[in-house]
Amino acid sequence: MAESKSVNLTKRATYELRQRIIHGGLPGGTRLYEVALSEDLQISRTPVREAMSRLAEEGLLERAPGGGFQVRSFTLRDVTDAIELRGVLEGTAARLAAEQGAEPRALAEIGAILDRLDACFATGTVGAIDFDGYSELNAQFHTRLAELCQSPVILRELERVKSLPFASPSAFVLGSNENARSFHSLVVAQVQHRAMVQAIERREGARAEAIAREHARIARANLESTFVTDAQTPEAMPGIALIVREGRPG
Amino acid sequence: MAESKSVNLTKRATYELRQRIIHGGLPGGTRLYEVALSEDLQISRTPVREAMSRLAEEGLLERAPGGGFQVRSFTLRDVTDAIELRGVLEGTAARLAAEQGAEPRALAEIGAILDRLDACFATGTVGAIDFDGYSELNAQFHTRLAELCQSPVILRELERVKSLPFASPSAFVLGSNENARSFHSLVVAQVQHRAMVQAIERREGARAEAIAREHARIARANLESTFVTDAQTPEAMPGIALIVREGRPG
């Protein structure tokens, strides 16, 4: 998939490894051996090592006790906690934005995104929903909203949590197949979007924070039902292959 | 400083670099050049590179746009946000612990730590406070309290935030010189410690969360006053050398 890029080998190795991890080619707990990977990827040990280091920063790998790396494994509990954590961080960003006041210009731009989100399912017919468009705009909305607090530190940690594919704000959108339940989810989510912006405008910090948390819990509920229902289909939701069944493997 | 350990060179380079960063030898924004560092540390490029990568994971370095690393620089705003973030995360851990119920055994152990904390300043005379003992026990308390929520994901992010020296729960203790104000801080902090544990025991999640946040704000206030008052003394608080004065340098 666009593998023969002219970019450097570290990036290629990083990309290839990330793909394998997310799509389940390297299950959680798998120990990654430099030499084996090098031969497999046809890339020398140095860039492979560098790639693993970056993926550890990203949170997909963890450093093994005796040196080396292994694929991080996530239980369902870990995943729900990560989503809860995203809600907490987005809530904090929203609260801070409300407390210190957001720039009108930025708020207007966010309002425009909300209008475009409305358009993605304005017809009211389930089959006509533009899921891809909604997903993209939804990601934009969450990014812009978080930026309102003007805090690089908060932003950074939020980006870190969102980098786990199942914890990103748009994960639940792609996971939703075309049914009435997912339609209702989108309607509720959009109402919460507008409520969050309104709360920030009115300097209602506690309300903004509470809504952001509850908003994330839509994703949590959606993931839990997806995990139970469509357990067999590996591509039901991005990154679902990362989730292990049992308690906590090596 | 215990430099000639028999451990591997990566760890030695990591330690040495971290020390230099924390103590101001490498100010925020400094670009780190592999060759120069290698020659300076008398260690080849490979372990130096590895060390920088780990310090980037730790949050003390950041990857520069065109490759390489530079020392991360923190404004006062960044620091207060990091402390606020710690309060938010500790508050979340406390709330989750309260909601799901904590193990009595773990709570008893935390109670024992609290008793020992009391002993550090039981005499009521300012000069007799055992600051080092308090600092150590305080760190233990915060770690154990966070563990009550049984969430590796939350723990991991909390450890990440606490790894910034000025954001650790004990930073403000060492920063406090022997004056009446710091004595009052410790008294208030200890009252909050007991209140947090009580709230968790009683399943009062919202209260536990609120107290944890307010608790962190003691550290924030203490840092702000330290930064203004003792600006000249570099060792007024661990990691204070990391904080830059102006807006946001390269």
Added chain:
DNA sequence: GCCTTCGGGAATGTATACATTCACTGTATA
């Protein structure tokens, strides 16, 4: 005089040889 291009140097990127460490296994001895 200004713009463009070519060259050189310094930085990171890459490959690979060699070092070290640690665990596993097999054998020998008590």
Added chain:
DNA sequence: TATACAGTGAATGTATACATTCCCGAAGGC
């Protein structure tokens, strides 16, 4: 039979040579 020691292999750790890229300055042409 059990334990201890030594050998062997595979893994990461380390050093270093070489490649590549990019910036910057100087020189030459327009």
